[in-house]
Amino acid sequence: MYPGALAITLAVMAATVAISWYARRYSGTTVEFYLAGRTVNVFMNASAICGDYFSAASFLGVAGAVYASGMDGLWFGIGFAAGFVPVLLFLASPLRRFGEYTLPDFLAARFRSDAARLAGVAMVQIIALFYLAPQMVGAGTVWELLVGRGLPGLSPYATGVIVTALVMIVYTAVGGMRGTTWNQALQFWIMVWAVVVLLALGIVTGFSYSRALADLSLGPLVSAERWRVADLLRPDPATGKTPADQAREVMSEAYWRARIEPRLADPDAEVTVLMPQKSRVRPGEPAVFNRPGHLYGPLDQISLVLTLTLGTAGLPHVIMRYYTNPSGPVARWTTVYVLVFTSGFYLLASTVGVMGRALAPALAAKGRVGLAIQVVDGVLAYPDQVMPFLAQSLGGDVVLGHVAAGAFAAMFSTIGGLLMASAASWGHDLYEQYIKPDAPEWLRVAVGKAALVAMALVALGLGLAVPRFELTRAFPAVIALMVTWAFSVAASGFVPVLVTAIWWRGTTLRGALAGMAVGGGGAVLFVVMNLLRIRGALPDHPLTALGKHLTFPTLVTVPLALLTIVLVSLWDRRSVPENIDEVWIRVHGTARERQERLLARVGLRARTGRPGA
Structure with a gap:
């Protein structure tokens, strides 16, 4: 156990609870509880979106993926950072201008259909479950590394999962969206500070990015693998060499x-x-650190970046944050800030991965290996542990505390956002719309809080169940991989229908429903089949062979979803909603409104010398 590190982590947990407790006075109505009264400014919301978005996959997983696979891991940082470009270009301002509370709200109003709302609710819950799982895995892993002890009768991993779930219940249910916003903004800057401190210590130690990259790329890339001795000593019939x-x-x-x-x-x-x-890109050649091809073949290289870039635009907990801005233009400027923040953070996190690969052998040789970390001849057995390893090795207990606090902050902020989005679907989209539309405000808020508690308990169960799949045997950077599966479902299930519903008047209800079923359902089926195949529960078959060559289904499911929406809508063109003109004005504004906004910006620029809001 590391008392200093544990104290810093517990202090961060206490601060989040205190902030939520203070914010409880602002969660008495549904618009306050779910959307912080729609009064969050650009800087605060941009910081909160980054905190919401930077999950365990960002803080631990990106550095771990670069450590494990070099260029293949770098795609995670590039894809995550680029993910807000589609949001900026296509979604942020129109969705906020349209109003409402949630993505299912938008779909219901756009198509004047309860079926569209219910399909949206189902997709929100599926994405939330896929995304909650790796966050809870990260929570258990970090607790296991930091504390190394569990509650009576529980393992350290299980203890970390349970403690995280309990803290999150207080975090979100008490403070609502305003408390969650303040916490997420604070936690984002805690993460940034932790990465900056770690890099500064590495540079003081002598780390040089360009020199390290060149040195690491001189020979083949190596990874730690677990083997049964009998298999390790079995000769290959073709070459006669054993593993x-x-x-x-x-x-x-x-x-x-x-x-x-x-x-x-x-x-x-x-x-x-x-x-x-x-x-996997150059058959017969060894994988090299500064070239793509370790984990992913040519199709996967493209599909991974596409998944991360499009998946962001379909994440309900991220898009829901734009409803907390006062207006569409503010939502657009918020996204610009987010792009700057995310680009800087992922650049730093990727650099930490290279630094870990370069410094780990020397640090291990000097005996600077603490925590529950296994180092095999200078290489970490579990790459997701690279940041805690570097923190303890370079800075001792205090720096480890900063990194551990950043890791928990990443998980808390993302879990908080997911629970809020999920609760809004249960409470606002189902209870308020169908079960008791005339419920008083206090009862609506109470139902939302009950939904938060229920989803937190589901997340707890997911965190305890995931290790049974033994995914680390097949994928070293497992946290980043699991988050990418959630991105696949979001990209396939939500993005095609959102883009077409906003920018093509001819999109019909049947087209939207069919596109969500083909895209989202296809992505879920693909991921489940891959999980079963990894566990050996699904034999090789032509229907499952694609999983061997395509880890992420987005390259197939997104085009299929778009094609389905277009074809079904063209076939069903007579059922374009009668209120399409009204919807178009709400989404894009009238020509006169757009002209007035332009003149207002020009006038403000002339008076102040600064661009308008």
């Missing part, structure tokens, strides 16, 4: 003799060794 021979080529002789060789006498024993990796 053990390949491992010895990239491992030091001293480590092999001291740690591996004594265990080779037991065929059923498991050992973790370093293995040279093959490029």
Whole structure:
């Protein structure tokens, strides 16, 4: 246990609870509870969106993915940062101008249909579940590393999951959206500060990005892999070489003799060794740190970036934050700030991944390995642990506390946003619309809080269940991968219907429903089949063969969803909603309104010398 690190982490937890408790006075009505009264300014909302968006995959996973795979991991940072470009161009201002509370609200009003609302609610809940799972995994993992102890009868991992769920219940249910906004903004800057401190210590130690990148790319990329001894010593019929021979080529002789060789006498024993990796882009060649191809083949390279770029625009907890801005133009400027913040953060996080790969061997050789971290001949067995490892190795207990606080801040802020979006769907979109439309304000808020508690308990169950899938055996940067699956569902299920509903008057209800079913349903089916195949519960079959070549379904499901929407809407063109003109004015404004906004901006610029809002 590291008392200083634990104290800093507990202080952050206490601060979030205190902020939520103070904000409770502002959550007495539904518009306050769900949307903070629509009064959040540009800087505060941009910071809160970043806190909401920077999940465990951002704070731990991006650095871990770069550490594990080099260029393949760098795509995560690039894709996450680019994700707000479609939001800026196509969604932020129109959705805020339209008003309402949630994405299901928009769909119901756009198509004048209860079916559209219910389909939207289903998609929100599916995305929330996919996204909550890796956040809870991150919570359990960080607690296991930081504290190393659990409550009586519980493992450290399970304790971390349970403590996080309980804190989140207080965090969101008490403070509502205003308290969540203040917490998310604070937590974003805690994350930034932690990464900056870590990089500063690395630079003082002698880290140089350009030199490290060149040195790491001189030989083949290696990864830590767990092998059963009998399999490790089994010769390849084609070459006669065993996996053990390949491992010895990239491992030091001293480590092999001291740690591996004594265990080779037991065929059923498991050992973790370093293995040279093959490029999936250049068959027959080794994977290299500064070239893509370690984890993903040519199709996956494209699909990964597409998934991350489009997936952001379909995340309900992120898009819901734009409803807290006072107006459409403010929402647009908020997105500009977010683009600046995200680009800077992901640049820093990716650099930490390179720094970890460069410094880990020397730090391990000096005996600077603490926590519950396994280092195999200078390489971390679990890349997602690179930031806590560097923090403890370079700065000791205090810096570890900063990083641990940043990690919990990342998970708290994202979980808080997901719970708010999920609760809004249950409370506002279902209870208020269908069960008791005439319910008083206090009862509406109470139902929203009850939905938050219920979803937090579901998240707890997900966090405890995920380790049984043993995904780390197949994917080293598992947190980033699981978040990307959530992005796949969001990109496929929501983005095609949102873009067409906003920008094509001819989109019909049947087209929208069919597109959501094909896109979102196809993405969910693809991910589930991949999980079953990883566990060996699904035999090789032509229907599952695509999963071997395409880790992310977006490259298939997004075009299919768009094509479905267009074709069904053209076939069903007579059922274009009668209120389409009214909807178009709400989404885009009249020509006169647009001209008045332009003249107002020009006048403000002339008077102050600054651009208008």
